[in-house]
Amino acid sequence: MIKVLVVDDHKVFREGIATLLEKQENIEVVALSGNKQEMYNALNQYLVDIILMDITIGKENGIEITKELTDNFSDIAIIALSMHNETNYILEMIEAGASGYLLKDTGSHELCEAINTIYNGGNYFRGEVAKAMLDRLRNKQHPQNTKKSNIPLSKRETEVLKLIVDEFSNQEIANELFISIRTVETHKRNLIEKLDVKNTTGLVKYAIKNKIVNLD
Amino acid sequence: MEQTIIKGLPVGICIVNSKGEVRCLNDRWFSYLEFDGEQETLIGQKILEIFWIPRQIKIGVQKLLNQKKGSFVFSEIQLDELYIKAKGIYIDNSVIITLDDISVTKKVQFESLKKILRAQEMERRKIAKELHDGIGPLLSASILQLDTFMLETKNENLLSVKEILEDVSTEIRNISHNLLPATLMDFGLVKAIELLVEKLNNKAKCSFNFYAKGHFLELEKQTSLNIYRIIQELINNVVRHSEARNCFVQLIEHEETILLTVEDDGIGINDFSTLSNNKRKGIGFRNLRSRVQILEGTIHIDTAENKGLLTTIEIPLPYNFDET
Numbered sequence: 001m002i003k004v005l006v007v008d009d010h011k012v013f014r015e016g017i018a019t020l021l022e023k024q025e026n027i028e029v030v031a032l033s034g035n036k037q038e039m040y041n042a043l044n045q046y047l048v049d050i051i052l053m054d055i056t057i058g059k060e061n062g063i064e065i066t067k068e069l070t071d072n073f074s075d076i077a078i079i080a081l082s083m084h085n086e087t088n089y090i091l092e093m094i095e096a097g098a099s100g101y102l103l104k105d106t107g108s109h110e111l112c113e114a115i116n117t118i119y120n121g122g123n124y125f126r127g128e129v130a131k132a133m134l135d136r137l138r139n140k141q142h143p144q145n146t147k148k149s150n151i152p153l154s155k156r157e158t159e160v161l162k163l164i165v166d167e168f169s170n171q172e173i174a175n176e177l178f179i180s181i182r183t184v185e186t187h188k189r190n191l192i193e194k195l196d197v198k199n200t201t202g203l204v205k206y207a208i209k210n211k212i213v214n215l216d
Numbered sequence: 217m218e219q220t221i222i223k224g225l226p227v228g229i230c231i232v233n234s235k236g237e238v239r240c241l242n243d244r245w246f247s248y249l250e251f252d253g254e255q256e257t258l259i260g261q262k263i264l265e266i267f268w269i270p271r272q273i274k275i276g277v278q279k280l281l282n283q284k285k286g287s288f289v290f291s292e293i294q295l296d297e298l299y300i301k302a303k304g305i306y307i308d309n310s311v312i313i314t315l316d317d318i319s320v321t322k323k324v325q326f327e328s329l330k331k332i333l334r335a336q337e338m339e340r341r342k343i344a345k346e347l348h349d350g351i352g353p354l355l356s357a358s359i360l361q362l363d364t365f366m367l368e369t370k371n372e373n374l375l376s377v378k379e380i381l382e383d384v385s386t387e388i389r390n391i392s393h394n395l396l397p398a399t400l401m402d403f404g405l406v407k408a409i410e411l412l413v414e415k416l417n418n419k420a421k422c423s424f425n426f427y428a429k430g431h432f433l434e435l436e437k438q439t440s441l442n443i444y445r446i447i448q449e450l451i452n453n454v455v456r457h458s459e460a461r462n463c464f465v466q467l468i469e470h471e472e473t474i475l476l477t478v479e480d481d482g483i484g485i486n487d488f489s490t491l492s493n494n495k496r497k498g499i500g501f502r503n504l505r506s507r508v509q510i511l512e513g514t515i516h517i518d519t520a521e522n523k524g525l526l527t528t529i530e531i532p533l534p535y536n537f538d539e540t
Contacts, residue, residue: 008353016357020364056349083352085389086411088403104356105385107378108363135414152427154464154479156526179526183518186528190475193468194429 001028002119003047007039007062008032008054008081013104017052017081020108027115036060048076050115053098055082055089063089063096070097077118081111087132090125100124151194158212160187165204165213228315236262236281239310248300248315270295273302273313280306292318330510337396337441344395347388355385397444405432405440406467409447413465416451422460422480424451430469442507443467443476443531449504450478450527458482458525469533476529484519 004027008014014032021027031042035058042048051069055062066078079100080093090101099118102111106127114124125133153161156177163173170188174181192199195206207213219240222229228245232238238258246255251268258266264274276288287305294300299322304313359381366374392398400408406428413424432440447465454463460482468475508515513531 010353010357013353013357013360016360020360023364023368083348083356083389084398086393086397086399087414088399088407088411092403104353105359105382108360108367111360135418152425152464154425154466154477155462155481156479156524178520178523179518180516182516183526183528186475186477186516189470190466190468190477193470193475194427 002026002115003028003030003049004052004115005030005039005042005046005048005050006032006052007034007036007057007065008052009034009056009058010054017111020111021115024112027112034058036065039065043073043076049119051076051078052081053078055080055084055093063092066093066096066098079114079118079124085128085132087136090129090132091136094125101129103128153191153194153212157187157191160184161191161203161207162213164188164200165207225314230263230313232263232277232281232311232313234281234284234309236264236277236311238263238266245315248298248317249295270302273304276302276304277311277313280304280311284309292322326509329506333442333506333510334438337438340395344392344398347395348392348398352385352388352392355381355388359385400440400444401437405435405444408440408444409465409467412448412451416455420455422454422458422463422482424463424465426465426467428467430467430474432467432469439511439531442511443474446504446507446529447476447478449500453500454478454480454482454525458484460524472533474531474533476531477526479524479526481524484521484523484525485517486521 004021006014006017006029008017011034014034018029018032021029030046030048033039033042039051053062053066057065062080062082066080069076069078077099078097079102080090080098081102081104082089082093083104084090085103093101100114100123102114102124110126117124156179159177160173163176168176170181170184173179173184177184188200188203191203195203197203197206222231222240222242225242225244228242228248230238230241230245238261241255241258243255246252249268249270263269263277270293272290272293276290280286280288283306285306287303289304290302292299293302297319298317299319301316301318302313303316304311359378362374362378362381366372366378397408397411399411409426409428413426416422416424435443447467451463451465454460458480460480463478463480466475466477466479468477505515508529508531511531513529516528516530517525518528519525
């Protein structure tokens, strides 16, 4: 029998999950907890294999609780069961040590599948959750983020930087690019701050060193 | 008698004859315009040649002198910390100009704007929380119950009901997220904007890039929220109107300010009046301006037809850090 503990601050939801899981032949719901204290009480009383953990538990944070648990009870696997489908929650939960992440509106079939998979030592990230993780991964490899230098410059910033190297004055840059002097100054200020240099000379050095311009 | 009345008036006053020469003025006029010379030296001088008189007022006076009738009102002239309302009228071959200090009214307006926006956000937060934490779990529970029931009875007839409930659940999550992005409150400004950009990159035609440099986790919650809403509005405008292919959003902390720039390579705006005349776009822009005003920041827009659009918003730093 897989022994499951449900941690969620909504009674209706806890009980709904329990009714559902009790129909399974190999799963036993040993306790239902509405907060962290109740959860620790239950852990002192029963042996638990898997905890179904909400993220927003009243004022308590399921991610923090998960960290605590993975540090102290390495034999218990945790499945996040949350309303949040945003990438940051998913990633933080995985980092905290969760072996699976399910959205609260996933069907009972997936829930049971997740419990069985994780009980047998696997991980469970499917559907929307897997997609969110992939999106983050793809975004990290976005072409503009992996240029030669690792600080991304906008199109305008690159143009301004090239003209600075060509010794254009602010006014000349403004005329050349059809923008106001104030905008040229904004770009310059941002460039200096982003590239961590002190002044225009620093910008020129940076542009040459990182081959943003080619000197003939 | 006449002099005493003018001296005692609760407004700044200056009377100019038909040639534009100053005939008389009072102390208040001086104090509002922060001129500390002798009153007498100004009598007889041409008002249009007195350098420290605001340009708008001179333009108004010039107009009245030319027309020999009419009046003008400038409801808000900013002189450093002071907000002045200026009125002028042509009577009896003279122009009478009055100045009224409206700084207190302005301050009240600013404070109430702040309160309105804060109340609006609080209300949004409440509704978002109730949807997400109240109705959400109830819906999830009913989907699970229905699911169990269907498994037990091997009855597939309720499948469409379940699908509808699932759609409702997704919809509630989206509404709640738009009302208040939970990521912003739990993970801070930068992560929240990353998520916003990430979501758009998956569906919008325009490719968004976001770069941040600074200590934005230390920002006050309300400030973060305002900056987030500003970026949201600017990005929405790019998606809806710009036809841009690339958009670069940057949030960079400088010594004393934060510079927020949103740069796109779209069609730009040819004529700014279309922005304020278009009712729907106008409201968005007004909200944006109010938020920038609350952060005591400035907006600068640089655009030309088919030359893209760059919005720069500069927000002063020290006031907006969380001191608790």
